[in-house]
Amino acid sequence: MPTTVVQADPPSGLLRPVCPADVDVLYAMQCDPEANRMAGTKPRSESAFRDLWSKSLADPDGLHRIIMHDGEVVGGISCFEMDSRVMVGYWIARSHWGRGLATRALAAFLELTRRRPLHAYAAVTNVASIRVLERCGFRRNGTFMGHETDRYTAGEVVMLVLDEAPISP
Ligand SMILES: CC(C)(COP(=O)(O)OP(=O)(O)OC[C@H]1O[C@@H](n2cnc3c(N)ncnc32)[C@H](O)[C@@H]1OP(=O)(O)O)[C@@H](O)C(=O)NCCC(=O)NCCS
Numbered sequence: 001m002p003t004t005v006v007q008a009d010p011p012s013g014l015l016r017p018v019c020p021a022d023v024d025v026l027y028a029m030q031c032d033p034e035a036n037r038m039a040g041t042k043p044r045s046e047s048a049f050r051d052l053w054s055k056s057l058a059d060p061d062g063l064h065r066i067i068m069h070d071g072e073v074v075g076g077i078s079c080f081e082m083d084s085r086v087m088v089g090y091w092i093a094r095s096h097w098g099r100g101l102a103t104r105a106l107a108a109f110l111e112l113t114r115r116r117p118l119h120a121y122a123a124v125t126n127v128a129s130i131r132v133l134e135r136c137g138f139r140r141n142g143t144f145m146g147h148e149t150d151r152y153t154a155g156e157v158v159m160l161v162l163d164e165a166p167i168s169p
Helices: 022-030 033-039 046-058 101-112 127-135
Strands: 015-017 063-069 072-082 085-092 118-123 139-146 155-162
Touching: 015 101, 022 033, 022 046, 022 072, 022 085, 033 127, 063 101, 072 101, 085 101, 101 127, 118 127, 127 139, 127 155
Parallel strands: 085 118
Antiparallel strands: 015 063, 063 072, 072 085, 118 155, 139 155
């Protein structure tokens, strides 16, 4: 696992640390059927979601931020370890899609953590997410066929990686 270097949040107000009260809002977002269809995921049960966040917030190797817009919680972005890789993932409330928030949030997050390489997976059909990642300097690094699980729907998945310092979108 690469060394963790966490810097102070940028002063933009776009990202802030997660507090326990945010979990209700994040839970509502992760239940959105259209967002799940896009991401190729199945929503977690409320108890599974709360358990995951309890563990995530206690995990010193993870980094989690709330995405804010006009004083409102509009999403979340995290990096975490999976399969010995440092992964990044994010979610924006559907009411705020298409405003450049994911791109700006990812760019700001890449300044907060300099852990590299940083990996991301996206359903091949999730063109918006792939675009966000590529605008922030990630490159495609292959595909695999994802099988149906409790968490994921079956489908082709693109693997992306950021090897070096981020590029401003
Ligand atoms: C994917 C997601 C994070 C994008 O968030 P967003 O704030 O709308 O993204 P942005 O506005 O920053 O950028 C989206 C980019 O995709 C492009 N885009 C969106 N839909 C597109 C489409 N159907 N075809 C091509 N490009 C598309 C936008 O034009 C934009 O690119 P641009 O800035 O060059 O114009 C958001 O839709 C979401 O949370 N989805 C559900 C969860 C999810 O998929 N998470 C990621 C899992 S890998």
